[in-house]
Amino acid sequence: MNSKFSEFVFSAHDGFNEPAMREAFSHAVPIKTIVIYCLDPRVTEIPAAVARFLGDETYPGEVLTDESGSRIGSTTTLATVAVAAGRAVDAVRSVSVLQHLFGIETIVVVHHSNCGATSYSAEGMVEAFRHEHGADISHAYDHESMCITDFEDSLSYDVTLLRKSPGVPQSASILGLFYNTDTGELTEVVRDEGTYGGK
Numbered sequence: 001m002n003s004k005f006s007e008f009v010f011s012a013h014d015g016f017n018e019p020a021m022r023e024a025f026s027h028a029v030p031i032k033t034i035v036i037y038c039l040d041p042r043v044t045e046i047p048a049a050v051a052r053f054l055g056d057e058t059y060p061g062e063v064l065t066d067e068s069g070s071r072i073g074s075t076t077t078l079a080t081v082a083v084a085a086g087r088a089v090d091a092v093r094s095v096s097v098l099q100h101l102f103g104i105e106t107i108v109v110v111h112h113s114n115c116g117a118t119s120y121s122a123e124g125m126v127e128a129f130r131h132e133h134g135a136d137i138s139h140a141y142d143h144e145s146m147c148i149t150d151f152e153d154s155l156s157y158d159v160t161l162l163r164k165s166p167g168v169p170q171s172a173s174i175l176g177l178f179y180n181t182d183t184g185e186l187t188e189v190v191r192d193e194g195t196y197g198g199k
């Protein structure tokens with residue numbers, strides 16, 4: 001039963017109480033916003049820019065420790081999910097997990113100018129994998145999410161994808177923002193207010 005690292009697994013502790021643990025997590029980190037953005041190293045400032053855009057003065061916040069120095073929480077209100085092109089398809093599971101543990105009010109999808117994903121087509125990627133790896137990925141991913149050919153289309157698609165996902169709370173507001181890689185400017189393209197009316 002006890003494996004090498006089980007002391008680091010909350011659910012492996014004696015007396016583990018799942019509802020109590022979830023309640024404790026909800027207080028450990030006041031996360032209310034998720035930012036989904038591209039892993040491109042040129043745009044690492046996106047979460048900070050979104051925090052300013054939303055008027056969130058806490059970001060990046062501080063790690064909280066107890067008397068023994070254990071890291072037990074953080075003051076941050078904004079979590080980040082960095083995936084290729086910032087496409088929502090890769091972030092849905094993370095949204096569900098963060099909703100379960102912390103409760104999410106706002107989800108922000110950011111796509112950025114001159115993204116690598118605007119440099120190829122879905123068909124070109126499928127063909128390349130066929131020739132270079134002998135692999136058929138034509139049905140591995142939905143083609144709309146594989147690249148970006150138009151930013152209004154990609155942001156609308158991703159906001160809709162999130163809104164239709166059963167793992168995304170209907171109460172959450174979902175924003176689609178365009179980020180200028182060179183100037184750092186954010187432009188709101190899509191806004192889908194949640195059932196609570198957003199914020």
Ligand SMILES: [Zn+2]
Nearest residue numbers: 038040115116
């Ligand atoms: Zn990118």
